[in-house]
Amino acid sequence: MRKAGVGITITQHILNQQRQNPEATGAFTTLLSELIVAAKVISREVNKAGLVDILGSTGKVNIQDEQVQKLDVFANGVIVERMQHIGELCCMGSEEVADLIEIPTEYPKGNYILVFDPLDGSSNIDVNVSIGTIFGIYKRINIDSDSDVLLEEVLQPGVNQVAAGYFIYGSSTIMVYTTGNGTGVHGFTLYPSVGEFLLSHEDIRIPERGKIYSVNEGNEQYWDEKTRAMVNYFKGSDNALGRPYTSRYVGSLVADFHRNLLKGGIFMYPADLKDPKKPSGKLRLMVEANPLAMVVTEAGGYASNGSGPILEIEPSQLHQRVPLYIGSKKDVEDAEAFISGKK
Ligand code: P6P
Numbered sequence: 001m002r003k004a005g006v007g008i009t010i011t012q013h014i015l016n017q018q019r020q021n022p023e024a025t026g027a028f029t030t031l032l033s034e035l036i037v038a039a040k041v042i043s044r045e046v047n048k049a050g051l052v053d054i055l056g057s058t059g060k061v062n063i064q065d066e067q068v069q070k071l072d073v074f075a076n077g078v079i080v081e082r083m084q085h086i087g088e089l090c091c092m093g094s095e096e097v098a099d100l101i102e103i104p105t106e107y108p109k110g111n112y113i114l115v116f117d118p119l120d121g122s123s124n125i126d127v128n129v130s131i132g133t134i135f136g137i138y139k140r141i142n143i144d145s146d147s148d149v150l151l152e153e154v155l156q157p158g159v160n161q162v163a164a165g166y167f168i169y170g171s172s173t174i175m176v177y178t179t180g181n182g183t184g185v186h187g188f189t190l191y192p193s194v195g196e197f198l199l200s201h202e203d204i205r206i207p208e209r210g211k212i213y214s215v216n217e218g219n220e221q222y223w224d225e226k227t228r229a230m231v232n233y234f235k236g237s238d239n240a241l242g243r244p245y246t247s248r249y250v251g252s253l254v255a256d257f258h259r260n261l262l263k264g265g266i267f268m269y270p271a272d273l274k275d276p277k278k279p280s281g282k283l284r285l286m287v288e289a290n291p292l293a294m295v296v297t298e299a300g301g302y303a304s305n306g307s308g309p310i311l312e313i314e315p316s317q318l319h320q321r322v323p324l325y326i327g328s329k330k331d332v333e334d335a336e337a338f339i340s341g342k343k
Contacts, residue, residue, distance in 0.1 A: 008199035010036060010175065017179060026053045028179075031088045031112055032163065036175065036197060039133055041118070042075045043173040043190060046131065048223065049234060063098040063319055064284075071125050072096060074135065077116035088112050090140045091149040093318050095120070095155040095287045100151060100318070112162075113138040113154055117287040121252030130170030132254025137163040137293035151318065158290030158311035165295060167253045171195075176204070176258065178298040185261075185299040187230065201262070206301040209330040210264025213245040214256045222272035224312075230338035234266070240330065253283065257292050266331035270304070270339075271323040279307075281323040285315055289324050302332040306339030 014032055018024040056112050062072070076096040084103050088110035092101040095117040114137055126322075139162055141153045152307035167176025173190040175197050187201025187308040213234040220228065234245040245265070250256050256267045257313055271281045283289055293303030303310040303326040310322065325335040337343035 006191070006194055006196065006198055010197040010199070012316060013186065013188070013199060017183060027088045027110060027112065028137075028163070030086055031083075031110075031114070032177070034082050034086050035114070035135060037081070038079045039118060039167040039173070039175065040195070041078050041082075041192065042071075042133060043167070043169050045071060045074055046119075046125070046169040050073050062096050064095070066123075072119045072122045079116060079118050079133070083114055084142065086110075089114055091154065092116070093154055093286060094118060095284060095319070098319075100149065100154060102148070111140045111143045112193065113140060113149070115154070115286045115291075117284070120254055120288065121250075124250075124252045126317065129250060129252055129254055130168055130255040130258075131257075132166050132168040134166045134254060134288055134291050135164065136161045136286070136294065154318065155286075155315040156283075157314055158293050159309075161294045163294075164291035166254050166258075166291065168258050174200070174258070176201070176261070176295060178295050179243075180294060180298055183298070185295055204261060204299050205298045206261050206296060207264030207328055208300065209240060210260060210328040211241060211245055212248050212263060212265030213331075214247070214249045214260065214267040215270070216249060216251070217247075217271045219270070219274060222274040223270055224273075226341065227270045230270075230335050230343075231268070233334065233338060233343075234331075240334065253288060253292075257296075260327040261296060262299070264328045264331075266325060266327040266335060268326075268335060269324045280321040283321060283324045285310070285320050285322045286318060287311060289296070289322050292326055296326055300329065301327055302329040304332050304336045304339075306336060308336075 014029050018029050062174045076094055085107045087108035089112050108211045116135040120134055138156050138160055142147045159325040163179045167175050174187055178185045185204040188197035189200040190197050233239050237243050269281050289310045296303050305322045325332050
């Protein structure tokens with residue numbers, strides 16, 4: 001007998017979580033549901049990028065001094081346009097936009113803050129490598145205030161996130177998210193024929209130690225001695241495994257992170273001295289490190305900047321960068337011991 005249903009939809013899952021939270025007003029459910037619509041639109045465009053002329057760059061550079069690909073611009077626009085009218089946000093922060101994104105006066109404001117990287121890994125768009133959208137959601141500090149949101153209200157430590165997750169546009173489109181507090185990490189696969197994200201990875205737990213290390217070894221000459229020693233630890237046999245870890249590096253954070261979340265392992269983007277403007281490495285605290293740190297921590301893993309938890313860093317700038325060591329708890333603890341000089 002064929003099952004009549006299609007399994008658990010993301011909408012059903014979010015509503016179930018809402019019902020378990022007595023103070024829930026449905027605002028968060030509305031917010032997440034609209035973000036999912038934006039991701040479906042982005043997924044459709046990403047999946048046909050090879051067919052229509054939206055490949056290649058716009059010839060512009062973004063706040064990060066990076067070539068802006070057309071799909072980056074499109075993805076950012078889709079999220080801003082979809083999210084600004086729902087009446088649940090007081091502002092947004094995007095990796096693609098220098099300043100805070102205000103909610104237009106014609107729309108009601110709410111008490112949530114959305115920070116996101118609309119299309120991470122964009123340099124891989126035209127070579128068909130998986131890319132992704134990363135998001136974090138905070139509650140406004142001065143709730144129900146009519147005053148404009150101050151940057152200080154947005155610059156909260158990652159531990160304050162009420163939810164975080166990502167969409168990975170690959171062989172299939174998968175959404176992974178958590179609302180923390182022991183609610184677990186859950187993955188949903190988009191079924192294009194149904195147009196819905198269906199529960200496919202319930203209660204994801206990352207192995208406490210993996211067999212994979214992910215780092216761009218082309219940056220080796222820019223690393224300090226502690227960083228070199230740390231990477232050689234994973235490449236050698238004098239480590240917890242007693243043999244070299246396998247190297248896997250896609251060059252798309254969401255793809256590298258998602259693989260390690262499911263299989264175990266460590267992703268590293270160390271501080272490198274290649275670019276004096278970026279002494280803290282390349283990845284961004286607010287829109288990349290913090291959301292993935294919330295996911296991995298809830299799944300039993302750990303995320304460090306080399307000296308302590310990513311989630312406890314007090315941000316000073318919207319686009320500040322951090323060294324990132326993230327994945328299986330014991331592997332990240334080993335990496336942190338090297339970088340902090342304990343090993
Ligand atoms: P590199 C993609 O541009 C990105 O921001 C992340 O998705 C990825 O992990 C990293 O940069 C790759 O950087 O310097 O190794 O090419």
